[in-house]
Amino acid sequence: MAKLHVETTINGESTEILVDPQQSLLETLRDGLMLTGAKEGCNDGNCGACTVIMDGRTVNSCLVLGAEAQDADITTIEGLATPRGLHPLQQAFLENAALQCGICTPGFLISSKSLLDSNPNPSEEEVRFWLAGNLCRCTGYDKIVRAVLDAAKEMKAGN
């Protein structure tokens, strides 16, 4: 099958890539662009390990076609830190040990970023609701909740 030519923006950089029509955005990122930070857990939209931000919304990249990335603006875990350093969420995850095996961590960080982008001052309840679509089997979640609340506080203080 003929490949499709897709122009997209990933982590602020314009990118052109050839994708198979049936290829998911997750496969496009991981196999085509070698951005392996987004993880394939369940590959059916239930675990959240592949979460990326697409035009301001979080999506399970395993459920989006690579072809749909045309003209989209996509943020992956690789785009979270800046040359100035880690994102406050990344720092808070480190300090709270809000990660263990790390396979769900990129998805949690991206979902958390999306939460704080739209709601800079979430309650604990809102954090738990927003992140309920990301599964973690290691941490028991408590430290992740704390990390997100800490990061929100830090970002508010920094603004």
Place this chain on the structure above:
Amino acid sequence: MISYNVIGQPIVRSDGFEKVTGRAQYTGDLKLPGMLWGKVLRSPFAHARIIRVDTSRAVGLPGVHAVLTGDDTRGVRYGRRLFDVPPLAEERVLFAGERVAAVAAESMEIAQNAIDLIEVEYDPLPAIADPLESMKGDAFLLHPDVNDYVGLPKKLEKVSNVFVTNTWGKGELDTGFAQADHILERTYTTPLVHQAYLEPHSCVVFIDEDQRIQIWAANKAPFALRQQLAAAIGVDEDRIRLNPTYIGGDFGGKGSPMDVPLVYFLALHSKRPVRMVMDYVEEFTAANPRHPSVTTVRSGVLNDGTLTAWEARIIFNSGAYGGFKPGVNLGGARDVAGPYKIPHTFVEAIQVYTNSVPGGHMRGPGEPQGIFAGESHLDEIARILGIDPLEFRLKNLVGEGDVTATGSLYRDVKAKETLEAASMAARYGSPLAMNVGRGMAMGARAPGGGETHVGVIFQKDGTVVARTPILDQGTGTYTTVNQVVAEELGLSSDKVQIIPWNTDAVSFDTGIGGSRGTRVASQAAYAAAQNAKQELLRAASEIRGWDPSNLVLKDNKVYKGNTEDYIDFDFVVQNCGFDIQGTSGIEDREQLTVTAFCAQIAEVAVDVETGQIKLLRFTSAHDVGQVLNPIGHQGQINGGVVQGIGYALMEELEVEDGRVSNVTFGDYKIPTMADIPELRTVLVQSKNGVGPYNIKGIGENTNTAVAAAIANAVEDAIGVRVYSLPITAEKVLAALRESNV
């Protein structure tokens, strides 16, 4: 208490930076030049004869480099101890999901297309999914040749589907039951559940130009895997090299060879590197989930609450193979009798082959099954006697000098203190609303023994590299090694970098499991750091001509005794003219007098109209030695508790006609962030730990008693007991209806 600088501090994980930036490389992230995709064709039948496998159309598909059937791997058997698993089925398939054929192709799509082109003709046979049926004398044999298998602990006098039996006990059961005022017998069942690590099993195998078999695998015991693979395929261990990779969760499930032997054959036939990643449907149907169990407990007790006798039989459904557990049986079964001073006991655990997915290890193998039965049973006895469950346990728990029900003797026993601490923190005994209840359960887990090595190498920039053959699957062993080395060398944690070794580097490492990580790794890291320190002091003394016996390492400097005369340690490293390093090899398999008690109390509200259970609070008390890293330690507690909550209330791989039917995380629910109640933790300090820092393990017993505590809380709330996990609303409602009849 000894005061430390790095030990006991909430140090950031050594692997944290790579993991929060997405740079950490897992097996599925690896790409090698020319790498092919492996894919498996699996049986749709729980039991069938394979009449014919036609691969001709798959072989002809462009981009396909190898197509294998059972003929290509005939006679090969592998396992962790018992070698009964074929890489590909030969004459018969024994479970739905068993591998029948495999391909290696240039893309995932081509591999899948090739799989779709393979035609298999089956003759379906009657299947046995129920272990109780499979145990019967007239049941057909799943493994008629079991007595010929490598690794079978004891030859069977008469071949049956029951392939291994272990027993524990003491005293005379008849005496104990004769003394008893009450005898209670109950049966408990636990379900098939998945470890639910989010990284599926994955591996890459590549036979290099030197004919070495290079492997990357989501496997937390690479040296054991090397042995298992070498024995299975008949090559020298030296030819095999396991390369380090991150592992995305384990919980006991990532210790078996899984697809590695098969992918070796794909790599051999295709002469290319081959990657195989199970998809999650394959994980749910055909990996190595926790064994379902049927446990019958019969107990004898005096009117005053003194236990006199305890008889338990645990039947584990092993599924179609026994090769996914390193002990062949599950030793944790003995915990059905718990840390109680019962004089007359007999515990039997058996493994039965059935036509279902083979069981493997999961977090305290055998313990959650046994403890659910044992601790549910204890509560029921207490209620029958009209004694408070707390008081009843305190009366029967072991104290200093007491031997447990299955014969273990520990020192500095904190069983009662741990239970009392849990009860205080949970405000046990304080008034409760209607249909709200509290329940408790206990467990105990000694840290396992094993072997490992550590290397410590000073770098010219003043930092230190620590090498370990252990692959950290999330539990934090890299951070443990980091903290020990930093502590002993007087460095801050960020000056120590962990670089894992491949299997060529040292002779052996037992791998993570059995709550051994901290016990074994902390000793090895301590010894390596001490050796490296001695080398550094020797080098300093050579540079300065100081007496080597009177030097002190402090604040990145080597001081001449207690004087102010010093030399910077990076100056020593840069100018001594040789590499300063220390290595260690630790083998500590001693049966310890150390254990770690765990007491947990659940508080639940039950809706008697719907049967819905709401977990309101959960308290977990642990007796601990020196906690090396409080945030890492807390993570193991929270994670274990939450996994236990899933086991108690939500999780079950449902098997219909021999097939697992809930094959996505949409249908197989595990706890999410929104499901978790307030978690309380209490730590009880114990003096009796292991190694230079007096530590205990925490990885497993956080999850073993949770389900029983919740079951007991449900009975406390509404007066009915559910004897099978998970405790669903349907089961609660059914129990309520039955009690009202």
